Amino acid sequence: MTASLNMRNMKESVREEPLVAPAQGEREHLSLALANSAVARPGGHTIDLLGTPAQANHWLTERGLAPADAGMREMCTAQLRSLREQIRSLFAARAAGLPALPAAVRAVNDAMTRVPTAPLLAWDDKNGPYRATTHPTTAIVDHALAALAADAADLLTSPDAERLTACGSAPCNRYLLRHGRRHWCSTRCGDRARAARAYARRAQAGAE
Template identity: 45%
Template sequence: MNNSLPPAVPGAAEHPSLALISTLFAVPGNDAVELLDGPIATTAWLVDHGLVPDDTRLQDYCHAKLTTLRSQLRHLFDAHLAGQTPDAQVLAEVNAAVRMVPQTLTLVHEPGRGFARVTGHPVTQLVEHAMARIADDAAALLAGEEAGSLEQCGAPSCDRVFLRTHARRHWCSTRCGDRVRAARAYAKKKQATTS
């Protein structure tokens, strides 16, 4: 992993929607980091998060669909954090993503393993299935008990959203917290020397 990238935000391991919106974020200097910069990176991200099989190879249009969903989810999370009403069209499009594939599990039998319940979908709908799972996760997170624990990083140069694990946590990572504390200490020291 690139050492210049911050660690995953708290809650990203349990919530693919938080993981997805964290693939585009601000860094100091008002720059943005894009982790899904094409179909190859998008495929790797989906595979790493267990949302598509290892042998998946997405095309440009699938990459575009997923990054569009990311923007829509970010809008919903931002609206939630600001206590605002989200755009009705964005909400409708996220709901459409939730309904893209059947959510009913079917029964299969695998020789040597036995019965298992799976969500059946054609190979041509891999990205739609992944998007449905991510959108459903966002819906459950925004409407569930954890919604009150969502927070945007308190570091001025960071815009990542995370699940607050305790009341005193205001940063998405130790790196952001250390940066804020160092800036405060520097400002305090500078003020003391000019006084």
């Protein structure tokens, strides 16, 4: 009874999660989606799509990085949030043309090297020798972290990195791949930025 109630609560917490439209480039780069999984909203509010183990499990499942019944724990969720902050640090440095923090580079490299990059040799009495990629339940999060870190490294070293920019509408903290002159991650942010500029012009005209 208690287990079924907990499972129902987990599902409800995921269903009630506010929807955030993907920023430009998120569909192509999972690391960009990870960086944008904590969204700052006006009024000091933040939407964290990795706020609980259930939400983190849902986020990974939606992107093909974990099964729905992976059974995420807070320790694994904290690792995912930690990698998010390191990737955000690297994106911020690249977008601003500044040196990256060595700790952030180490964190991404560490995540990429946690799991085998090639199928390993296995052997059993029935099938004999064969190659297989190990993916035990306990390594699901490590595989997800490795995939996200590798995607971040690919993005930062690809031509797309020239288009990487922070959303230009405060207080939004998301990143996007710029398309043309667009510096906003969504229509909502673009409307807010234009409204803020119009208000500033009216205030300036009223002060003259």
